[in-house]
Amino acid sequence: MPVATPKQYAAMIDAAQKGNYAYPAVNITSLTTINAALKAFADAKSDGIIQVSTGGGQFASGLNVADAAFGAIVLAEACHTLAEKYDILVGLHTDHCHPEKVEGFLKPLLEASRKRIAEGKGPLFQSHMFDGSVLPLEENMKISQELLTECNELDIILEIEAGVVGGEEDGHDTSGLPAEKLYTTPEDMVGVHEALNGLGRFLFAATFGNVHGTYKPGSVKLKPTILKEGQEAVEAKYGAESRFDLVFHGGSGSELSDIRETLGYGVVKMNIDTDTQYAFTRPIVTHICENIEGVLKIEDEVGNKKTYDPRSYLKKGENHMALRLIQACEDLCSNGNTIFGKV
Numbered sequence: 001m002p003v004a005t006p007k008q009y010a011a012m013i014d015a016a017q018k019g020n021y022a023y024p025a026v027n028i029t030s031l032t033t034i035n036a037a038l039k040a041f042a043d044a045k046s047d048g049i050i051q052v053s054t055g056g057g058q059f060a061s062g063l064n065v066a067d068a069a070f071g072a073i074v075l076a077e078a079c080h081t082l083a084e085k086y087d088i089l090v091g092l093h094t095d096h097c098h099p100e101k102v103e104g105f106l107k108p109l110l111e112a113s114r115k116r117i118a119e120g121k122g123p124l125f126q127s128h129m130f131d132g133s134v135l136p137l138e139e140n141m142k143i144s145q146e147l148l149t150e151c152n153e154l155d156i157i158l159e160i161e162a163g164v165v166g167g168e169e170d171g172h173d174t175s176g177l178p179a180e181k182l183y184t185t186p187e188d189m190v191g192v193h194e195a196l197n198g199l200g201r202f203l204f205a206a207t208f209g210n211v212h213g214t215y216k217p218g219s220v221k222l223k224p225t226i227l228k229e230g231q232e233a234v235e236a237k238y239g240a241e242s243r244f245d246l247v248f249h250g251g252s253g254s255e256l257s258d259i260r261e262t263l264g265y266g267v268v269k270m271n272i273d274t275d276t277q278y279a280f281t282r283p284i285v286t287h288i289c290e291n292i293e294g295v296l297k298i299e300d301e302v303g304n305k306k307t308y309d310p311r312s313y314l315k316k317g318e319n320h321m322a323l324r325l326i327q328a329c330e331d332l333c334s335n336g337n338t339i340f341g342k343v
Helices: 006-019 031-044 054-060 068-085 099-118 137-153 186-196 225-238 256-263 274-290 310-331
Strands: 023-027 048-052 090-094 127-130 157-162 202-206 246-248 267-272
Touching: 006 157, 006 267, 023 031, 023 310, 031 048, 031 068, 031 090, 031 274, 031 310, 048 054, 048 068, 054 068, 054 099, 068 090, 068 099, 090 099, 099 127, 099 137, 127 137, 127 202, 137 157, 137 186, 157 186, 186 202, 186 225, 202 225, 246 256, 256 267, 256 310, 267 274, 267 310, 274 310
Parallel strands: 023 048, 023 267, 048 090, 090 127, 127 157, 157 202, 202 246, 246 267
Antiparallel strands: none
């Protein structure tokens, strides 16, 4: 069952933490992007994480429906079916869910998992993210506690965030916040441990200057040592067993040296979306430009059906997206590290 069981998903995270590597967590929006992700992980012999954002779910549900939770369920069920053909493990995850979207997005997905479990199946998703980073830490942790308790009852891991990831994603724009908000403090990391320890397993997206989107070289000031300092503060007070499983948001466009440095500080998951979006789109643009007379019916010509058949260019997008994701596996040292068949 290549979509990981809760036990297998926990083992994936443990293996990454112990082995100083991390999994690419790639956003998908369609069957084509799901297939690209599965191809990449299989070709890299890497386990991985496939995730759905609120915007991705809404897109997948269709223009007339526009229901993020429904679309996420459709994509997740497709992943469960397609992944059966592969010999690697994938975890299914939902990306940033802000407080105002918990009732309309996260709660229906937890209910879908509850129904699946009642039918003798595993949860639909293996983890979900609640992003309460725009709230004061105390309020963020109060909601996180409630959601973590509910997730734990379903054998689902919750990802939380303290500190704000900069930039814009799915219409949520934090680019105007003060720079200091982009860096999680050691005190915040201790506070997160104290608030959530013992309620269930969770992933922690601590921020160290990371941003969504892509920027010119040198414009993003990452400080990976913030993760080291936070881990040390928590472990000094509560012991080595308190070490966080950390998440690196805004991985697209990051320097390899920064990526590799975070692996030693407990990062087990790195989100990638912007780079894979570009990798998917770039060959499609080339296809259109090189076949413009066939794609367009110009001056009463009939065009060339083979060039405007969506399959002719979508498969190119699928392949190039897979190649970019394989690179991410190599950057994160997850290639060759599948635990499929071992757990």
